[in-house]
Amino acid sequence: xxxxxxxxxxxxxxxxxxxxxxxxxIDDGGFVVVYGKNGCSKTTLLRHLKPETAPNGVKTGEVFLxxxxxxxxxxxxxxxxxxxxxQNTSTALVTHTVYKELxxxxxxxxxxxxEIYLRIAExxxxxxxxxxxxxSVSSLSGGEQKLVLIAAAVCLDPRVIILDEPLSxxxxxxxxxxxNVLHRLNTEKGVTxxxxxxxxxxxxxxxxxxxxxxxxxxxxxxxxxTVANDIFEKNGITEGLPSYIRxxxxxxxxxxxxxxxxxxxxxxxxxxxxxPERLTEYQNKDSAIVCKGLNFKYGKNDKxxxxxxxFELHQGEITALLGSNGSGKTTLIKILAGLIKPxxxxxxxxxxxxxxxxxxxxxxxxxxxxxxxxxxxxxxEKVSEDLDEIAACHKISKEQKDKFxxxxxxxxxxxxxxxxxxxxxxxKCALCAVMLTKxxxxxxxxxxxALDSKEKKNINKMLLSxxxxxxxxxxxxxxxxxxxxxxxxCAMLFNGEIxxxxxxxxxxxNNKFYTTPVRRMTDGITDNCISDIDIKRAxxxxxx
Amino acid sequence: MKKGIYKYNSCTALFVFFGIALVSAINAEAFISVxxxxxxxxxxxxxxxxxxxxxxxxxxxxxxxSFAAVNPLISHNGKTVxxxxxxxxxxxxxxxxxxxxxxxxxAVMLWMNNISIILTPDSMIQVFGRFFSKTALVLSISLGxxxxxxxxxxxxxxxxxxxxxxxxxxGGFLKVKRISGALIYSMPEAIIDKSIxxxxxxxGNGKYRCFVRRRVKAKDVAVMLIYCAFFVFAFVYxxxxxxxxxxxxxxxxxxxxxxxxxIMYFLPLLA
Numbered sequence: 056x057x058x059x060x061x062x063x064x065x066x067x068x069x070x071x072x073x074x075x076x077x078x079x080x081i082d083d084g085g086f087v088v089v090y091g092k093n094g095c096s097k098t099t100l101l102r103h104l105k106p107e108t109a110p111n112g113v114k115t116g117e118v119f120l121x122x123x124x125x126x127x128x129x130x131x132x133x134x135x136x137x138x139x140x141x142q143n144t145s146t147a148l149v150t151h152t153v154y155k156e157l158x159x160x161x162x163x164x165x166x167x168x169x170e171i172y173l174r175i176a177e178x179x180x181x182x183x184x185x186x187x188x189x190x191s192v193s194s195l196s197g198g199e200q201k202l203v204l205i206a207a208a209v210c211l212d213p214r215v216i217i218l219d220e221p222l223s224x225x226x227x228x229x230x231x232x233x234x235n236v237l238h239r240l241n242t243e244k245g246v247t248x249x250x251x252x253x254x255x256x257x258x259x260x261x262x263x264x265x266x267x268x269x270x271x272x273x274x275x276x277x278x279x280x281t282v283a284n285d286i287f288e289k290n291g292i293t294e295g296l297p298s299y300i301r302x303x304x305x306x307x308x309x310x311x312x313x314x315x316x317x318x319x320x321x322x323x324x325x326x327x328x329x330x331p332e333r334l335t336e337y338q339n340k341d342s343a344i345v346c347k348g349l350n351f352k353y354g355k356n357d358k359x360x361x362x363x364x365x366f367e368l369h370q371g372e373i374t375a376l377l378g379s380n381g382s383g384k385t386t387l388i389k390i391l392a393g394l395i396k397p398x399x400x401x402x403x404x405x406x407x408x409x410x411x412x413x414x415x416x417x418x419x420x421x422x423x424x425x426x427x428x429x430x431x432x433x434x435x436e437k438v439s440e441d442l443d444e445i446a447a448c449h450k451i452s453k454e455q456k457d458k459f460x461x462x463x464x465x466x467x468x469x470x471x472x473x474x475x476x477x478x479x480x481x482x483k484c485a486l487c488a489v490m491l492t493k494x495x496x497x498x499x500x501x502x503x504x505a506l507d508s509k510e511k512k513n514i515n516k517m518l519l520s521x522x523x524x525x526x527x528x529x530x531x532x533x534x535x536x537x538x539x540x541x542x543x544x545c546a547m548l549f550n551g552e553i554x555x556x557x558x559x560x561x562x563x564x565n566n567k568f569y570t571t572p573v574r575r576m577t578d579g580i581t582d583n584c585i586s587d588i589d590i591k592r593a594x595x596x597x598x599x
Numbered sequence: 600m601k602k603g604i605y606k607y608n609s610c611t612a613l614f615v616f617f618g619i620a621l622v623s624a625i626n627a628e629a630f631i632s633v634x635x636x637x638x639x640x641x642x643x644x645x646x647x648x649x650x651x652x653x654x655x656x657x658x659x660x661x662x663x664x665s666f667a668a669v670n671p672l673i674s675h676n677g678k679t680v681x682x683x684x685x686x687x688x689x690x691x692x693x694x695x696x697x698x699x700x701x702x703x704x705x706a707v708m709l710w711m712n713n714i715s716i717i718l719t720p721d722s723m724i725q726v727f728g729r730f731f732s733k734t735a736l737v738l739s740i741s742l743g744x745x746x747x748x749x750x751x752x753x754x755x756x757x758x759x760x761x762x763x764x765x766x767x768x769x770g771g772f773l774k775v776k777r778i779s780g781a782l783i784y785s786m787p788e789a790i791i792d793k794s795i796x797x798x799x800x801x802x803g804n805g806k807y808r809c810f811v812r813r814r815v816k817a818k819d820v821a822v823m824l825i826y827c828a829f830f831v832f833a834f835v836y837x838x839x840x841x842x843x844x845x846x847x848x849x850x851x852x853x854x855x856x857x858x859x860x861x862i863m864y865f866l867p868l869l870a
Contacts, residue, residue: 134801146792158810163801418763431758434781
C-alpha cells in the first residue's frame with residue numbers, strides 16, 4: 056500500500072506552497088487518476104512518489120510504500136518496485152533503438168543476457184510491439200514512443216507504475232491503445248496504476264478512483280462517479296469530465312446519469328431532443344491561401360508525406376486540419392509557412408505565389424506560424440524581452456504592444472522566465488508574440504496540445520476574437536472537441552492526402568469514428584449536435 | 600545495417616576500423632592512400648546510403664582539390680616547374696604530393712566517420728556503464744548532445760524566421776546570437792531531465808551489465824586475429840614505396856604485399 060502522510064512542499068525560492076497537507080492511502084491494485092488543471096501540482100505530487108524524481112525544495116511529511124519510507128528504498132529497490140513514465144518522451148527515451156530501450160532498466164540491474172532477452176521478448180509480445188523491436192526510437196510516432204516507454208517500465212515487473220499525463224499529446228486512437236494497455240496491466244497483473252490527467256474522457260470508465268486537485272490541495276477523492284458529481288456541485292473543473300457526465304448536467308439531470316457513451320445514447324432516445332440550428336459565422340469566400348497539387352517527401356527513397364494535396368483557406372475563416380500522429384499535419388503547415396519547400400505544387404497567399412513574396416513582407420505582414428512547441432518562440436530570460444525584440448523589429452509602438460498584452464491577458468506573466476510557465480500560459484504568451492507581427496493568416500501547430508480544458512477554452516476565445524478582426528486561422532490538431540468548438544471548416548488528413556473536408560457540422564456528422572464524443576452520443580438521435588454548446592442549445596429548445 | 604563487417608560483433612567492427620584508420624594515417628604510399636580512400640568510401644556507401652555519402656564525398660573532393668592547389672604555395676620542392684607565383688616555384692610534384700596527402704587525410708576522416716556509425720551514445724554506456732557510470736553518462740550525453748543541439752537549433756531558427764526577425768540581408772549575426780541564446784537556456788534542462796530519467800531506471804547503482812544480442816564469438820576472435828596479422832604485416836612490408844620529391848615515382852611494387860593490403864582494406868565489405 057502507498058501512503059502519503061501530511062505532505063507539504065515548497066519549490067526553492069517560492070513562497071506559495073506547491074503541495075499542501077496531502078494525506079492519501081492508495082491500495083494495491085488500484086487504478087488511480089490524479090485530476091486537475093494545468094499547474095495544480097499534479098506532477099509535483101507524482102514526482103514525490105519516486106525518490107529519484109523528487110523535486111528540489113522544502114518538504115515536510117513522508118511517503119510510505121508497504122510500510123517503509125520511500126526515501127529508505129535503495130536505487131535498485133526503487134527501480135524494481137516503482138516505475139515512472141514522465142510526460143516528455145524526448146528526454147525519457149535514453150537509448151536509440153527500441154530493444155536497447157527495453158533492455159536498459161534490466162541492464163542496470165545486472166541481469167544476464169538470457170534473462171534480459173526473455174523478458175524483453177515477453178514484453179514485446181504482451182504490448183504488441185514486436186514489429187518495432189529493431190527500429191530507432193526517433194522514427195516512432197508519439198503513441199509508439201509512449202508504448203515503448205511503458206513497456207520499458209513494465210519490463211522490471213514493478214508493483215506501482217506512475218505516468219505523468221500519458222495521453223496529453225496523443226491522437227484519440229493512440230490514447231485508446233495506451234488506456235487499454237494500462238487497463239490490462241491493472242486487471243491482469245494487479246499493477247497499481249497512478250496517472251495524472253486533465254481530461255477524463257478516456258480513463259473514466261477504467262479507473263477505480265479519482266483524486267481531484269486544485270492549487271496543490273486535494274479537493275475531491277473517491278469513486279469516479281462520486282467525484283464527478285462532487286466536482287459539479289463544488290463548481291470545480293467540469294470541462295475535463297467525460298462528455299456523458301457533462302451531458303447529464305447540461306440537460307439539468309433530466310436523464311439518468313450515464314456511465315458510458317452507450318448509456319448516454321439510450322437516455323437521449325427517451326427525451327425529445329430538438330436539433331439546434333447550425334452556428335455559422337464566417338461569410339467571406341475570398342481565398343487567403345490556395346495550394347494545389349502539393350507533394351513532399353523527406354528523403355529520396357522515402358514515402359510521400361504529402362501526396363498531391365490541394366486545399367483552400369478563406370479570409371476570416373478558422374479551419375482545422377485533423378489527423379492522427381504522423382499523418383503529415385506538421386509537414387503541411389511548415390510548407391504553408393514557407394519553412395520547407397514542396398517537391399511539386401504551388402502555394403498562393405491572397406493570389407500571389409509564396410515564392411514571389413519577399414521574406415520581410417511574408418513573415419512580417421502576411422503569415423505568422425506558431426510551432427508545436429511554443430518554447431522555441433522564446434530566446435530570452437523574460438517573456439517581455441522577447442516581446443520587446445519582436446515589437447522593435449516590426450516597428451510596433453509600446454501602446455500597440457500593451458494592447459496585445461491586454462488582449463491575451465498575460466500582463467502578470469511577462470516578467471517571468473518562459474521556461475517557468477505552465478503549458479497554457481506559455482501558449483498564450485507565444486500566441487501574443489506571433490500576433491505582434493500583425494499577420495493576416497495565422498498558422499497554429501497543435502495550439503491546444505497539453506492544455507487543460509479551461510485553458511483550451513481561453514485559447515479558443517482568443518482565436519474567435521482574432522477571427523472577428525478578419526484574420527484567417529489554420530489549426531493543425533488531433534483534438535476533435537477543439538475543432539468542433541472553434542472552427543468553421545474541418546478537413547481530415549490521412550496518408551498525406553485530404554480525405555474529407557466540409558463545414559464542421561457536415562464533417563463531424565459524416566465521420567463515424569473520428570468525431571466528437573457529443574456526436575457519438577447524438578448520432579441517429581438528433582442532428583447538428585457536435586459540441587457542448589450545441590447540446591446546451593438542443594436541451595434548451597427541448598425544455599421550451 | 601547487417602551488411603559486411605556489421606554482421607559481426609560491434610567490437611570486431613570497431614577494432615578493424617580503428618586499425619585500418621591507424622595504418623592509413625601512418626602510410627603515405629600513393630597506392631595505399633587511394634586504396635584506403637576507395638575502401639572507406641565504399642563502407643560509407645554501404646552503411647549510410649548514396650544521398651548522405653555523396654555529400655561527404657563532395658566535401659572530400661573540395662578538400663583534395665584545395666589542398667593540391669595550396670600545397671605548392673607552401674612547398675617549393677620538385678623539379679617540374681609549372682609556373683612561378685611571386686617569384687616562387689609552383690611545382691607539379693608539390694601538386695601531386697598535395698593530392699595524395701589530401702587523399703590520405705580524407706581516407707582517415709572517412710574511416711573515423713565509419714567508426715562514428717558504430718560508436719553511438721549508447722556504446723559509451725555499454726563500455727563504461729558498470730564501473731564509471733558518471734563518465735559513461737557524461738560521454739553518452741556529450742555524444743548525443745550534438746544531434747539534439749542541431750535539432751533544437753533548427754527549430755529555433757525556423758521560429759525566428761517565421762517571426763520575421765533578422766530576415767534582412769545583414770541580420771545573420773543577430774539571428775545566430777538569438778539562436779545561441781535560446782540554446783543556452785534549453786539544452787542544460789534537457790540534459791538534466793535525461794540524467795534523472797536514467798537514474799530513475801536504475802542507472803548508476805554499479806550493477807550495470809551490457810546486454811548484447813551478439814556476444815563476441817569464435818568467428819569474431821578469428822577476424823580480429825587475422826586483422827592483427829594484417830596490421831603487423833602492413834607496418835613491416837611496404838607494398839609500393841613512393842617518393843614525391845624531387846620527382847614523383849614508385850620505387851618498386853611488391854605484388855603479394857599489395858594483394859594482402861587490398862584484402863585488408865576490402866574485407867570489411869565482404870565479411
